[in-house]
Amino acid sequence: EIVMTQSPATLSVSPGQRATLSCRASQSVSSKLAWYQQKPGQAPRLLIYGASTRATGIPARFSGSGSGTEFTLTISSLESEDFAVYYCQQYNKWPPLTFGGGTKVEIK
Amino acid sequence: VQLVESGGVVVQPGGSLRLSCAASGFTFRRYTMHWVRQTPGKGLEWVSFINRDGGTTYYTDSVKGRFTISRDNSKNSLFLQMSSLRTDDTALYYCAKEVDCGGDCFFFDSWGQGTPVTVSS
Numbered sequence: 001e002i003v004m005t006q007s008p009a010t011l012s013v014s015p016g017q018r019a020t021l022s023c024r025a026s027q028s029v030s031s032k033l034a035w036y037q038q039k040p041g042q043a044p045r046l047l048i049y050g051a052s053t054r055a056t057g058i059p060a061r062f063s064g065s066g067s068g069t070e071f072t073l074t075i076s077s078l079e080s081e082d083f084a085v086y087y088c089q090q091y092n093k094w095p096p097l098t099f100g101g102g103t104k105v106e107i108k
Numbered sequence: 109v110q111l112v113e114s115g116g117v118v119v120q121p122g123g124s125l126r127l128s129c130a131a132s133g134f135t136f137r138r139y140t141m142h143w144v145r146q147t148p149g150k151g152l153e154w155v156s157f158i159n160r161d162g163g164t165t166y167y168t169d170s171v172k173g174r175f176t177i178s179r180d181n182s183k184n185s186l187f188l189q190m191s192s193l194r195t196d197d198t199a200l201y202y203c204a205k206e207v208d209c210g211g212d213c214f215f216f217d218s219w220g221q222g223t224p225v226t227v228s229s
Binding site: 096 | 142151152153154157166167168169202207212213214215216217218219221222
């Protein structure tokens with residue numbers, strides 16, 4: 001099973017500032033990595049797939065990068081609606097599909 | 109696209125439960141589907157997969173032999189039959205629609221709102 005590790009667990013950022021979230025895989029997942037955003041009481045929402053391709057309707061301030069075992073989600077300028085929990089998910093080698101533990105982006 | 113789960117209740121350890129997911133707004137039979145669960149302590153955990161015609165299924169190890177995924181394409185419905193339930197099966201259960209990219213896109217562009225399952229005596 002591929003273990004996905006996200007860091008930090010919590011990120012405190014001021015609106016308008018940049019947020020950088022990390023996701024590490026225990027073995028290479030190539031570029032088969034997705035990012036999701038989850039707000040309280042809501043289901044996860046797909047942001048990024050293929051490590052760097054934005055899903056339909058996702059603003060350009062969200063970008064993904066990386067391959068192999070190291071990945072980054074960057075939110076270039078945080079807006080109020082971006083404060084949420086973010087999860088990465090690998091889909092290179094499965095079953096099982098595996099998720100990271102999440103990074104909570106909170107208002108500083 | 110709309111996915112609406114139902115069937116989640118409080119059940120005793122060792123009990124059984126059947127979750128349902130009603131799909132609408134897309135051609136259900138064309139998409140592979142999954143169940144994913146979420147707990148405060150363990151985050152998101154993939155549970156099970158079923159292909160378009162129901163002929164191929166996969167499960168996470170902890171539910172193998174206890175859970176069965178199925179679908180009824182004539183009724184646009186997905187199911188998860190759960191048996192021998194344990195306290196660590198307590199979670200919010202989501203059905204999730206896989207992206208259709210014609211190949212290996214095992215990630216999800218639509219999720220339901222989830223149905224809560226509590227296993228407790």
